[in-house]
Amino acid sequence: MRRIVTIATFLLCIATAAYGQGKIGLSAMGGMTLPVGDFGDVYDSGIGGKGMLFFQLSPGIEVTGTVGYLKWDADFEIFGVSVENTLTSIPLLAGLRYYFGGGAYAPYATVEGGFHFLKSEGIENGQVIYESDREDLFGYGAGAGLLFRAGDNLFIDLGVMFNSITDSEIDDYTSDFLSFMLGVRFGF
Numbered sequence: 808m809r810r811i812v813t814i815a816t817f818l819l820c821i822a823t824a825a826y827g828q829g830k831i832g833l834s835a836m837g838g839m840t841l842p843v844g845d846f847g848d849v850y851d852s853g854i855g856g857k858g859m860l861f862f863q864l865s866p867g868i869e870v871t872g873t874v875g876y877l878k879w880d881a882d883f884e885i886f887g888v889s890v891e892n893t894l895t896s897i898p899l900l901a902g903l904r905y906y907f908g909g910g911a912y913a914p915y916a917t918v919e920g921g922f923h924f925l926k927s928e929g930i931e932n933g934q935v936i937y938e939s940d941r942e943d944l945f946g947y948g949a950g951a952g953l954l955f956r957a958g959d960n961l962f963i964d965l966g967v968m969f970n971s972i973t974d975s976e977i978d979d980y981t982s983d984f985l986s987f988m989l990g991v992r993f994g995f
Contacts, residue, residue: 830863834964836990840877846982850894853879855986857898861994867909873900873919877986883929890929890936896972897924898946906954913954915966920947923972946972954992962992 837856841847857875864870877896882889902919923946927939950968957963965988972982 832861832863832869832992832994834859834861834990834992836964836966836988838986838988838990840879840970841985841987842879842983843985844983845980846984850879850881853877853984855896855988857988859992861904861992867906869904869906871900871902871904871917871919873898873902873921888931890931892927892929894925894927898922899924900946900948902948911956914951915954916949916951917966917968918947918949919968920945922946925972942974944972944974946970948986950986957991960993964988964990964992 835856835858838854840853840855842850842852855875855877857873860872862870862872875896875898877898879894881892881894883892884890898921900919900921902917902921904915904917906913906915908914923944925939925942925944928935929937948968948970950966952964952966955963955965966986968986968988970984970986974980974982
């Protein structure tokens with residue numbers, strides 16, 4: 808809980824400073840995730856969405872705050888019984904975005920880091936048979952995208968990102984995945 812309060816306070820301070828200069832934007836994105844490596848051996852591709860808040864530090868550089876929802880499914884056979892497993896993540900991330908130009912479209916690179924709040928549940932014959940406690944794990948990501956101008960303060964945002972969620976309790980196991988997102992952005 809202390810982590811959430813610290814991150815929220817940090818984002819609030821940035822928002823207050825940026826709002827005073829009138830350089831703020833909001834975005835809503837949705838798309839699919841593709842697990843890779845060991846994570847991909849267990850889970851199928853997933854779906855997700857995220858909301859982002861942008862604060863322009865200088866022309867071409869923004870600070871981002873992200874909250875989202877991601878979901879993956881897997882099917883297991885345990886002692887001859889088929890069990891569906893669902894893993895959900897609520898990421899709370901902060902990051903930077905750098906634009907390589909402007910105009911009608913602007914390519915960008917982005918990095919993010921923060922926490923993923925994970926929960927897993929198993930379902931057999933439509934009934935939940937187990938539910939894990941919530942895990943708060945560190946995650947980070949790097950990616951690229953393209954921002955298309957669709958109006959005065961309206962943009963279409965298309966991005967791809969490599970993400971990693973670390974779990975130091977399981978011999979530095981990571982859950983790695985690619986996310987492909989499409990959304991709309993308002994502001995600036």
